[in-house]
Amino acid sequence: MTNVPTHAASAEVTPTDTHARGPLLLLIGSGLLWLVISGVLALITAIQLRTPGFMADCAWLTHGRAQALRESTFIYGWLANAGLAVALWVLGRLGGSPLRGLNWAVIGTLFWNTALAVGLVGIATGDMSGFAFLQLPRYVLPAMAIAYAAIAVPGVLAWIGRRNDTTFAAQWYAVAALFILPWILAAAQLVLLWLPVRGVVQAIAATWYAQAAWTLWLAPLALAGAYFVVPKTAGKLMPNYDFASLGFWTLMFLGAWTGGRHLIGGPVPAWIATMAVMAGSMLIFHYLVVFLNLRIATGSSGEAAKYIRFGLLAYILVGVLELYTSFRSAALGVQFTFLAVALEQLALYGAVSMLFFGAIHFLVPRITSRPWASAGLAAGHRVLVSIGIVVLLVALCAAGSTQAGLLADAKVSFGEITQRIGLPLLGVISAYLLLLAANLLLLVNFLQTALAFSGPSVQPQTLFRQPAALEGSAT
């Protein structure tokens, strides 16, 4: 085995990466900016839960609107931009040629973020739709679906024009996520906002979208990054990789069917909630395969691997807990409490965001040909964000389990319950403070890295060690 690159494409950093620098940095930068804005909004909503009078005089930031703003900036601002950057980069790397059609991505990013900003003003002025995960007013949604498709163009071109006939798990998940969001976003806005279906079907459609946005869009984006970065940093073959495609298709076929668990006890036909148990139990196979494949992350070194280990643990936990809460008896104690919020935060922050952080930490030095500006800021972000998420989940679970017990007791008034969970809610506020501080560190570190045009230019050869060939790849 030799360390000398045989041809240019086998070097760790190639023109493939530097070519995509601008568009990918634009996506990541917008994502991090929205993440910080979402963090401020999260802080406001958390304080309002404890002190209802906070900002109550500001119509734009009353609790319902601030909550919708927080959710929309987090999902469509942070997760969408960051996830697209990861997916495009993975598809470019594995496609083997520089990304084509990057102008589409740049224009798409500008339109996506402009439409999002307009939509957020719409929410603040009272145009929110009222559906979870789809709070943006309908007049920006067509533009967003089209803008997303435009950003996806380079990724799809890289997939179609890939040099290798063989495909890799990271590519499947990335391509799936690129195609799925425009479809579910178009379908959901059509049946919920433009030609709204009536009655119970509306609730079913809304939960279908909310579940699909997480299982079919955000989870595949996160897995695309993980399936690439984990074996790259671990330098090992993924165990049980022959089951990876079965795990992928299990998620694709069954992912959205688990949405029925949100409708337990609602006026919907019994089979819809029952279907969630069926889909959830079969999805256990998907989570098991992901765990078996990516368990080599324990042998990875570096900051990215630390994020990814946290994210994978959270991801597996989400799968188990989603199945558990699909059972009607379990849902009785979880629905309408902070436990449901905790599960959502575990999925969106603990799993997806942490996997994105890991992938971004790995890819930014490769597209900028520069190391991160500060190792301290990077480590500080990782430590703070990990602690923040753990504190957030513990506090939400404490509040939720107290609520679950007291809400079932008719003798306890609602006001008394709110008072009893005051202490856990203080924990939630401090967790959001930690997360905001952490994400500010990341934003500063990112901006210093991305904008350091005058800094010393580093040759990729000196920055990155020449990677070896993976054992077993020789023909």
Added chain:
Amino acid sequence: MSSPMHQDKRVDQAAVTDESLMAAHEKLIGKQPDEKAHYKLAPLALLFLFSGLIFFGGTYLGRFSGHFHPKVYNEYAMPPKAGEVAAAPAVDPIVLGKAVYAQVCASCHQPNGMGLPPAFPPLAASEWVASEERAIRIVLYGLEGPIKVKGVDYNGVMPAAGPGSGFNLSPEKIAAVLTYIRQEWGNTSGPVTAAKVAEIKGKEGNRAAMKVAELEKLP
């Protein structure tokens, strides 16, 4: 080919190249578990587990799906058979009668059934309530003119409450409210059936309010 930068903590080093990563994993997919005629345990265990999960999910769905019927909301229920009309749930006449009384009668006769002299006579311990024939006719058609109840004279107008009147109570509701009145406030008369109310309505037809003189001919 190692430089000081390679130990830089600000960069995560990759261990393997993209090409070898893809090539090595592609080879794994092509490999059959029975190559060289011995099965590996892990793939078999995974397949068994997957089958088990499908079995559990399928069984659970079959048991608690209500046959995918759109009108089955309880996971333990079965869909109604074709042509079967769902049986109307039995209504407690006392519960229905109390509701009708509160809605229609209580404003004059009072919630405690004591009436409001001099216009509205009491129902509690009233000899008129004890007579089924008279009570049904009064509720159906109303009552005009003076009436003596428990030795006290009352003079008012009671509006009709039967079918076609302003209250438009069905025979079932009239039967329920009379059943309620005849066992409440110390009254001990028996229940009134909707059939009896309908029978009297058929006998009397559509007519004006009852007079005391007419009622006194009845048992």
